[in-house]
Structures are given as C-alpha cells and as structure tokens.
Amino acid sequence: MDLTIEWFKDHQILSVPGDCHKQNPRLALGGWCYQECNTHYPDNDDTLVSLLCIAMHEPAELSSKASLAAIDFLLGMQCTNGGWACFDGWDNRNCWLNYTPFGQGNEFFDPSVPDITGRVLECFGILLALSDDFYRKTGKRLLMDEMCLQIRRACHKAIQYLRTEQDSQGRWRSRWHVNYLNGTYSVLCGMKFCSGSMHSKKSRGCKDEMIQQPISWIKSVQNQDGGWGEGASTYQQGYATERFDSTPTQTAWAIMGLLAHLPPTDIAIVNGIQNLVRTQTIGMYVSNEDGTGIGAGPSATWRQKEYVSVGFPDILWLDYSSSRHGYPMMALGRWLREMKSREIRVGEVSSCC
Template sequence: MLPSAVVTVLNDPIARAQAYLLSHQAPEGHWVGELEANTTITSEYLLLCHLIDRVDRPKEAKAVRYLRRAQLSDGGWSLFEGGPANLSATIKAYFAMRMAGVSVDDPALAAARERIREMGGPVRADVFTKILLALFGEYDWNGVPAMPVEIMLLPRPFFLFNIYEVSYWSRTVIVPLLIIMDRKPVKWLPPHLALDELWPEPREKTSLRFPRVPKPFSWRTLFWKNFFIAVDDGLKIWERFTTRPLRKRAVEAARVWLEERLAVPGGLGGIYPAMANSILAMRVLGYADDHPLVLGQIKEIEALAVETHEELHYQPCPSPVWDTALAINALIESDLPPTHAALRRAAEWLIDRQILVPGDWQVKRPHVRPGGWAFQYHNDFYPDLDDTAMVLMALEKVHGLDTDAARLAKERGLGWLLGMQGEDGGWASFDADNKRLYLNNIPFADHGALLDPSTEDLTGRCLELLGTLGYHREFEPAQRALHFLRHTQRHDGPWYGRWGVNYIYGTWSVLRGLRAIGEDLRHEYVQRAVRWLERRQNRDGGWGETCESYDDPEFAGVGESTPSQTAWALLGLFAAGRTSGRTVERGIEYLLRTQRSDGSWDDRLWNGTGFPRVFYLKYHLYAKYFPLWALGIYRRAQA
C-alpha cells in the first residue's frame, strides 16, 4: 500500500480514538480510568467492615455477587484473569462470604473449601492472610512472623533493618501493623463461623513453622532465609521480655509517624492496604470511631468503590495523574494540536498536582528539593519517578501554557528526578537506593516485594524524558543509566517490566529511552531486543504476555494478544527505527481489526503489575490511549 493510502486508512480510526478519549476527560481536566485488581481487595474490605462494626448488608450482598462471578470453575479465586487459583485469595473470598452469611453448604463455598484444603490450608497462605485470620482468632498469633514495634526506634543507618530500608508501600503497611501486632487484638467469632473446615489436618496438630527451603532454591537465599528464621525466633522471645517503657516509646513513635501521614489528603500512602491497617491501628490505640483521622481513612476507602446496580468491588487506589499524563502524550503523538484546549486544561491540572513538600524520600536524599508528582489525586509523602517523568514529557509537549508556571514546574520536576537517580545508575519508583535485597528473605516478606530497587522500565522512562528535554547520551546521568540498562538486559534481548506485564512493557520503555537519548540503535544489544520483539509476535498479528512470566521466564513475551501489549511492542519497534515491514504492518492491522465502533479498545487480560507474583492490575484506560499512541506514530512515519 502506498504511504498516502496508509495515512488515509488510519485517519478515521485515529480520529475516533481521539474523540473517545476526549469525551472521557473529567470536567476538572484530568483522565482517570478504573484500576481493577483481583478479588482480594474486596474480600479484605468486607472483613474490615466486620472488624470495625461498619457492615452495610446491601453493599455486602453486592460484593458477594461480584465474588461469585469471579470464582473459578475449580472453586478457587485467581490473582489475574486467566490465572490459576491462589490460596490466599481463595481463603479471603471464602472467609468474606462466610461472614456475609453465605451458608457453609453453599456449592460455591463447598468447592472453595475443597480447593483450599488441596492447596494446603491456612498454614500455606501468605503472611497478610495469616494476620487477617489472627485478627478474628482463626490463626495463632505465634504463627505470624515477629515484627516488634521497637523497630520504630532503630536508627536510620542501622545495618540490618529500619523502616526506610523498605519500599514506601511496605513502610505504610508495616508501621500501622507494628501497632496492631504489638497488641494482637482478636475479634472472636461465634463457633458456627470458625474456619476449622479449611485445615487439612486439625489445626492443633499442624506445625506453624516457616518453610526453611527457598523456592527457587539457591545457597545464598537458603542462608538468608534460615538466618532470618533464627532472628524471628529471637524476636519472639524479645517480645515476651522487652521492657514496657521501651515498648511504650516505640508505640508512641509509630503513632506520631502515622498521625503525620494521616493528616494529609489521600489516605495513608494512597493505597487500600495501608489505609485499612491505619484504621485498625488507630482503633487499637483508643481513637474513637468518629475521630477525624479514622473517618478520613474510611472516606478514602469508600472512594475506591466501583458500584453497579448488581455488584460492588474495590480498587487498590486511583490513577488520575498517570492516566492524564499518558492520555496527553497519546493525543499529541497522534497529532492532536498541542494547543488544543483539552490538552491545556489537562496540563494545568497536572501543574496544580505537583508536590512541593518533603516526603519520606528525603531520608535518602536530604539535599534534593521537592518537585515530583504522585500517582493518585493526593499522596504528598510519596511522589514517584514514573509519574514525574511522564508528566514532564506531557508538559514539554503541550503549548499555550502559562510560560512561567510551566517552566518552574518542569525545572523543579527535573531537579527532583535527577536527584533521585540511584548509585547503580538506574531509577527506582519512590526512593533512591532501596536495594537491600537480603531483606526479601525475612519471614514477613514472603511476598518478595519488600523493596524498591532501580528497575529497567523506570530507567528507560527517565532516559526518554532527558532526551525529550534535549539532553544527549554524553550527559553524565544518561551515561550511568545506559550502563545500568546494558547490565540488566536479559541474555536473549528483553528488559524486565516492573510495573507493566512484563518483558514487552520493559522492552518498549527502554527502547524509547535509548532512542530519545541518542543511543546508537545499531548496537548489538539494541538489535537483540528488536529481534526478541519480532519473534514474540502472535499469529493474529498482535502481541501478548501472561502474568505467569513473573513466575516462569519461559513465558516472557508469550500470551494472548491484547491491544495494550501490541501497542507497546509497536512503540518499541518504532523507537528502534522499525516503522515498516510485514511485522509492523500485521501489528497495525491487529489494532485496526480490534478497535470498537466507539473508537476504543479493550484488554481482556491484566496489563499492570502491583507486586510481581503477588498482585496484578488491569488499567482500563491503557487500551484506550496506548493503541492510539502507536497508530499516531505509525501514521506520522508513513507520511
């Protein structure tokens, strides 16, 4: 097909996609789509309502209908669409339905019960599930890893552990948990609600000891795992004999830390688990149910609800800053005029969301001035590098803004981003140099997501920003980032994706960064990534990757095609100079074929990553702006 004919074919799909996106802009100027998670958030919410005596039976019934619909044919509940049953998710859903009044003889619960027992029962569940069960007296607190509240008193440079050596999401969950686990409260259930039926063997005969052999096995992790199990044994003794004045000081330190962060809008850390734990911690400390700090967290949680006439479920957090920055980039890259009123309104909304106050990140970077953006509407203590980079690229592309305000916002944002580069040359999400990987072996960290190290996708994004702002590969921070990326590339070509599924996401992020910063795209390591993307194209012309690739690298780049992942692959190929050829044409044909009449696309499968192997997400707007972005760049290249 001649280039002029290609452009003509693309004009209508692009115009319809732009119109769809513009029609979903909020009156305030931003975009925000649903951030869908698995059933665990909704199950935990139902159980939280019982713990704090705020059960709303009509809403509970709607949530139970949602849980029923999400149940797998084998009786379990999964962590992502198309995934296998997960023990912890299944226990939480089962427990929530029992507490909602569903009969133990109900076929859904009978099937779930059998699946739970097959998978090993509560003793094989993750730590957070055990803690939730312990709060109802359904798990022995002695079987939960020790987390003494005295951790709050450890000095920041302490070599082994302190709260600033773990990620922000871990920190905001752990600090209120320290208060809870110090008091070990129990809301005892009536006998008919006890969960004895979930234990394959009688619970009094079941060992609650932590497994000592790591999976996957390595001698290094075997050492650290058993070292920390021994530490846990010692901490349990410490908890019994520590002096009360010391413990009182530690609880007060945790309370003060918590109050400081609850006083700002958005909820603790802007995420459901931290907010829920903070409510329980405040109640344990004696705060009244109608205390403004308690009510504030409840209000933030209720704002996460997605309710229809029949069902109710909960998001982990909102994503307005991220969605808005990506929508702006997609619209401009598909040639919506950069002076368009919708883009100016969105950019002004973003400028107003810039965070100019200190946060936890300053512990590691005390001399860096604030200037980042958070993911949510409000999360002043926890701006992140990914949002900041994407926002700054959006602001650089929009025209017609207040010159001084935009310039100052970009200067502050870039200064913060450069100041947060890690010692290894990469960028992490929320903190710098949060990389004590041995801490992932403590019994409490069985989820393996305790830390926030530098990642390939973030580093690629920051390189793309620097290139967009006119910096070149000789710029010293860029040199360090390039070194990081060359050393973290997988042997067969792709890069890992921490925040999107998975290697396709990481690879497009890096390739766009390499192109923007002026790297020689003829380098073998770049071409290796290109060849990997080309090999992973599906027969239908699209690309897809299952969340299972986080557990088994053999699934890297393997999965049912989705519009978002197809767009990422195409954007990566375009960045590497591949804007023609049959591979690209088939990818474009897939996007045109799967576009809906209203101009949108839909991802059937999950496309985002909260915590690899533990918690996955579906960004509902990803399939609305990423395909548009890819089509726009392709049209521009053909023209």
C-alpha cells in the same frame, strides 16, 4: 488540553518533602505522586509523564521554575548504579524485608528497574530534543548548557546500567507491567534519543548491539494475527516458552518499541497496526463485562480481559482500565506521525511492504 496542563501544574509537589527526602535531604522538590492525597510519596514515573505533558504541550514551559524543579528531582533520584527506581533514589535493595513475618512475599524494597529507567531516558531525550528544536527556531535556549550536560551524563550512566540488565535474548524485565514486552519497549524508546554527540564511537557501537537483539526478539514473538501478548507466568523462573493471546496494550508496546528504531513500513509494525485497527470495536455497545473498564457504551474501544500490570510480581496483578485505550492510541499516533514525516500515505503501506 489547557485545563489538563493547569491540573498537572496545580498538583506538582513543591512544598512538601517526601519520604525520599529523608534519605536525601538535598533532593529537589518538584515531583508528582500517584493518586490524590499521596504527596509524601512522589515517584519518578508520574513525574516524568507530567513533565512531558507540560513540555510537549508548550515547549517554552521547559524553562519554567516548575519544569526545572522536576528535572532536578529526576536527576537527584538516579541511583548510584545508573538506573531509576519508582519511589526511592537511594539504592534501596533491602530484599531481606520480604522475608519478615509481615512481608508475605511483597516487595518492600525499591531497586533500580529497566522499565522506569527506560522511561526516564526517553523523557530526558525528548526534553533535549525540544530544547534544541526551540533554539533552532527562535535562537533562545530553554535549558542551559550545564543542565544539558547533567542530563547527558545521567543518560550515559543509565545506558551502562541497562546494558548490565539485558538478558541473553536481548530483553529487559519490567517491574510494573507484564513483562518483557513492556521492559523492552520502554528501553528501546529511551535508547532512540541516545545517539550523536552524547556518546563516543565505541559506546554508540555498544548501543547498536543492545538494540538489534531486542528488536529481533520482539519480532520473533509476534502472533499470526499481527499482535503481541505475554502472560504473568513469565515472572516465574524457568517458565516454559509459550505463545500468549494478543492484547491491545501489549501490541501497542511492541509497536512503539519497534517504531523507535525501524521505519513505519516495516512489515512487523504494519501487521501490528492492522491488528489494532481490526480489533477496535466501533459503533456497538460494549459492556464492562467485556473487560473494557472505562468507555463502556456505544464507542470505539478495545476489548481486553487480561491483567497486564503489576502490583507485586507473582502476588498481585492490576488492571488499569485506561491502558487498553491509551496505549493503542499512542502507538497509532506515533505511527501516523512517522508516516507523515516520510510523506507516505497510509493507503500506500501495502505496496511498501
């Protein structure tokens, strides 16, 4: 892990202004980019993931210049409507670019989206929690009061944005992964940390309303095998309501969304966990033809042939081969952590349900 964290630190962009700095020259440096040799295009998603990895591995790093620069970058990239886009922080809603001859239907604009906004919200919530926990243990503050205030204000604006983006079923769309399961899970995980003194009693009531409906929707689309699935057709207007085959990636998203607000013994969560345990391949040879991507060979993995990530909605679908491994492990890890925190043994789950 130490080598991984050093790799993250070495790849932080601290000296090269990016495309986003042309619209906002005062924007702090300190982001991370997607892929190598892409330093002119730091993005919010890679930045928050890299920052979280560093801070969660060693909380004391939260007060380092590099971490504070990354926080400043994310704060500066918030759009005026309270949300976050992926690459732009200047309210890029120039959808007319899509209709130019070279557009070919691709999205040449980068507006705020619920999935990125939810993940930034979760990142900020975790950082505040790490800072508070460090202060309780050591009496030392990792984040100064002014920085904490800026983060809380940004989170408050983000919640207002997400409230306007929630649909009649309580869901949120996702720009970068298929689709409502990812957007809804991302927002629910972000909303987990937005309580207490951050908001007034009235706003906390609104938050509760925002949470209960999406939880009910996630439960309503759970498959009989305990998993969840969603197809690319959900990006089409007026798509018919249908059931999709369960995938390990989307099952993990649903579990984490529910787990952010429900106990680990909730029957929907337990059935989802059992689905992941049951569908994991162990001790058998798995080929790339099974849709496993990385990890081919005699190992434990999950099969997934469906494309659940997005290049351009309705145009280009992507398959990140690590998703079917990483997200299920995240879901299982979070579930085990919640079980441990409640001192519930895994073998006792059936009796709890």
